[in-house]
Amino acid sequence: MSETNSCSVDVATLYIVPTPIGNLADITQRALEVLASVDLIAAEDTRHTSRLLSHFAIPTRTFALHDHNEQQKADVLIEKLRQGSSIALVSDAGTPLISDPGYHLVTRCRQAGVKVVPLPGPCAVITALSASGLPSDRFSFEGFLPAKSKGRQDTFRELIEDPRTLIFYESPHRILDSLADMQAVLGPERHVVLARELTKTFETIHGAPLGELIPWLGEDSNRIRGEMVLLVAGHRADKEALPAEALRTLKILVAELPLKKAAAMAAEIHGVKKNALYKWGLENLE
Known part of the structure; x- marks a missing residue:
């Protein structure tokens, strides 16, 4: 192992390494040490990850592993791991596998008996939930909403009586359409918290009933920019209400x-x- 990889990491091990979702100061010391010490970093976007590595003066080589090639490239990485290499898995932001690539690689590693070590760190789901003011004892992360209106409304119908806090990711260009579909199914009184640009300069966390949240967003186009997390209050059953x-x-x-x-x-x-x-x-x- 070269001198730049002298920090203590185990051979033949895959490390799951969360990276900042916005503020670079949120990266952990352990994450920096692992990224600097492994033989290879499997990255969702090598150009994006290279900027992060350059910022922290980390020279470790990167390897592209994304949604379109993961199943094919997993064999290549597993062979490297079996030969004794240590590899870090990162996504563009946050914790790998949480609506990001990595599932196939981790599953194959565990099936092959390759050691997998997860590091704790940034995750938009948990960051948003902790500040939402909604119940956090029971929640369900549902990932990205479907791209089409019918798919979104079908999703909301399936979850209409779910008592847990529901968490979704959504993109700026679909946020208003998604909220309109949500209101059509869940009603204007359902409380929703929008958390956007978490840990960044223009971080916003705003909650209101859907009937108020949608007009509020329409008042200022800046309110629908950036990375978004939607947190939806769970269904509260009325004893007299019919299913x-x-x-x-x-x-x-x-x-x-x-x-x-x-x-x-x-x-x-x-x-x-x-x-x-x-x-x-x-x-x-x-």
Whole structure:
């Protein structure tokens, strides 16, 4: 091993190394030591990572590993690991594998008996959650939302009664459309926190009901710039409320059947009270 790799890292080991999501001061001392000591750095974008390495005067070689080549290149890296090389896996920002490449490599390493060592560090999901003011005891990270409206609305319908805090990543050019789809399914009263440009100069964390958040964003185009995390308050069940799926079934059935018959069938399917469904139908469907 060369002199630049004299720091203590284990041979034949893959290190998962988080990098800053904005503020370079957030990188850990251990991350710097590992990046400077391994034989190779597998990076999502070698040009992006090279700027980070240059900033900290780290000369370690990089190897491109991204969504389009990961499955093919995993074998190459595993062979290097088996031969005794130490490798660090990084993404462009944050913790690898969290909506970033690395899953196939890590899975293959574990299947092959290659040692995998994770380092703690920056992660936009956890950073946003900690400052959101929403419940953090139970949450679900859902990654990036689908690109098309129908896919987004289908996603929200699946999660409409989920009681956990829901966390999504979204891009600036789709944020308003995504929030409109969210409001169409979850309603204007659902509380949502938008966290953007975390750890950067123009960091913003703003929460409001969807019916207020969307107009607020429309007031200033700067509010929809940068990397974004959406945190959605979980469903709070009203003891008197009817399940959304039961109401959906009722709407489908009533198109073909009398309301009374449709309510009876929907009640039997979902195990709810027939009279409650019938009453809801009278108030909302006729």
